[in-house]
Amino acid sequence: MNEGVSLKLSSLTMVLLMVFLLLLCLHECGCNPVYNLKGSVLTTRRESAFLPEIPPSVAPQPFLPFLAPSPLAPFTNSTVPKLSGHCMINFTAAQSLMSMTSIDCYAYFAPLLANVVCCPQLEATLLILIGQTSKETDVLALNGTHAESCLSDIEQILLGQGAAADLKQICSIHPSNLTEASCPVKDVNEFESSVDTSKLLVACEKIDPVKECCDQTCQNAILEAATTIAMKVSEPLNMDGSNGLHEHSFRINDCKSIVLRWLASKLDPSRAKEVLRGLSNCNVNKVCPLAFPNTKHVAKSCGNGISNRTACCNAMESYVLHLQKQTLITNLQALDCAALLGMKLQKSNITTDVYKLCHLTLKDFSLQAAGYQESGCLLPSLPSDATFDKSTGISFICDLNDNIPAPWPSSSQLPASSCNKTIRIPALPAAASAQIGLYNKDLKFYQLFASSVILMMLV
Template identity: 65%
Template sequence: MLIFHLQLHTLTHLLTLVDIKNFNMLLLFILLLCLRDSHGSRVDHAQGRIQLDNRVGSMFPQIAPVGAPQGLQPFLPLIAPSPLTPFTNISIPKLSGLCTLNFTAARSLLSVTAIDCWGSFAPVLANVICCPQLEATLTVLIGQSSKYTNVLALNGTAAKHCLSDVEQILMGQGANGDLKQICSVDSLNLTEASCPVKHVNDFYDMVNTSKLLKACENIDPVKECCYQYCHSAILEAATKLASKGSNALDSDASRILPEHSIRVNDCRNIVLRWIASKLEPSHGKKVLRGLSNCNINKVCPLVLPDAKHVAKGCGNGISNKKACCDTMESYVSHLQKQSFITNLQALGCAETLAMKLKKSKIVDDVYSLCHISLKDFSLQVANQEYGCLLPSLPSDAVFDQTSGVSFLCDLNDNIPAPWPSTSQGSSSSACNKSIINIPALPAAAASGQSCLYSHDVLIFLLVNLFFLVMALV
């Protein structure tokens, strides 16, 4: 009964995200799932606290999360078998015929992108998985094509056709049809925009390409975010490109800075495309996703509403703990309906909200008082019983024709949200050694476990089940 109770609450949450027309059929599948779970083999959880992935050793001190319950069990991820088979000519929709991009060179990336941006899940995975993957794929496509065209950008007309073709290919493989809106992608993003350099030969004339490639051909996704080796090389190259044909660097900085900054950012896209042209597509995607994740984890992507109700219940000294925590939980519940976020993003969101609450004259640690943890800031499943935190390292969703779509997520991460002290600086940086320990990946994933499931990952079985039902409706 406990299993079915969890499933039914999970189903209720899914119904708030998507429109399921055949409720009875879904319930039938849930009952079958319960029967399978009760009779099938079960995997025992490893005991003990979550073990950190070795790759984050230089990011955080090796200490256990403060306040973590004893006997904390690692999340056992449901890893679907092989990803969706790359598309073939039979499955490619009718394209414009006016796009010069070499889709064949990046067909596997397009398939991964379609899965990362799958249907109704694209909006809730947009910030961490879908949009970074889409941007990386577009960069790789242009970079790979530049080996034949000698141009690192598309003209305006070609950009419109190519973006439309990419949309059609992705939609044909199950991706959401509104990716341009979800990810704020415009055909201008495929051009050189304001950057004065787009030809490969001009790029070689202006940039120390050997230095750039050495810094960026292989990056450590943790160390890069801390030490900015590749980021610095990209900025140096982009700044040189942006200076072509102008004396921006020698002019009055206060007058030209905004325009020049935009130009440098546009030239940064040119630099990324060149890097992608020098790497094998899947390797280039790995580098690009690693670079983008450094920026993703720095910013809280959630919209934080006005905190006046919390200030009223908790401000100027807390006289009524229950009233305070009720208002706090009500506030957090609005955050839990937005999107999945990474554990480092959750840390940043907790810090941003704490600063907002302090400005509202809330001086007491309401996080500890009301037992607010980092997972409370992410999209909730199972009727707010589980907060799903995505890993801070780049990850992809996976697809299996039998079980559907699944993605790596830690349901056991019970790290308390830290309430910053007056003297404490920003704690959301991945390089701040003084903060609590946060694993970059769930412990089971770090140890290589796969094809395992438990009650803690039942939600993902239901996510997969949803697509089976929709296929039959």
């Protein structure tokens, strides 16, 4: 018994000694991550007290990498998946696409990157896999049995490469997403005889991910093609009632998947991925993915005129804290979220611009590092992927420097479209991510940020 206690104490002593030596080393070399983090937070807070109005022409600071903890065993020692043997998809031909998807949907970060990175990439992968397979099968959809087997195989392959085990739940993917669903056309020949394919290909073979979201050249071509094949039902729809209109709308939406798969069959997989991710991002940036709690506590301190600024800002800080534990969002999503919350607060009789009063910025709406207020991460509005490096692990582009003030909406104003935002946020970083060497002194800070996010997920 005494020997067991002695052994435990000895082990604990060794661990404490190692931690002490490590901290001493970090202190001597001037790279203590906690010290750097504290200094960074204090500096930012002092600046935020006198936060200037940033004109639309000013670009935010460079985007910096967001690192996952290592080692990342699945990516260096992937397991061989057990496939069903009932799926006709040629996964070898799309090996690089599958690898990219597994990195984008890495187990730790899949729930945090789901809305912006992981799920759009997974959905694009499914469209491309079926589209490329149609070149051999002449069919742009799988039947129910094959869909279930193929989805299971895809899940096993991604899981073996380090992706999250519950991707179907995270991204709401079902076997029906691989079938034709309610669309009456799935045969390639029938599709090409019904649709102006040359017009569709010209509109969508290459898109500008910024202009497309506003001009909708490709999106309109897809809608036209989907509407055309949706009308090829054996029994005409009753368009008079609301049920008929809803059914027609769902059918057009299902037919859009058929159109996208056909496009994916005509494009190189890498080009198809760019197009599909660009199209999905148009929808991603239109919606605020945050859930807003009840604002009654904020209204109590900030409503009907503000008599106590400190109490109001404390209430706002407490409220925003709930938003900062949810997910990573893009800078354009942050604008929408700020507008939606602003209108919600206005309905609670808060007429003062509490964003300006309490110095709230756009990054305050995104996920924060646990326990630190000035480390919000905004993802870029353009499609982006995570990257894997054997030495640094998983990283993704993230803006930790931008302090654009959250805009307070005018009374009863709907969130502005991303095409006519009053505050312009560049879609691309101000500096290339390849310039990571410029920020080596802060590397520990971002590792600490990543670790704290994972701790938040486990709590």
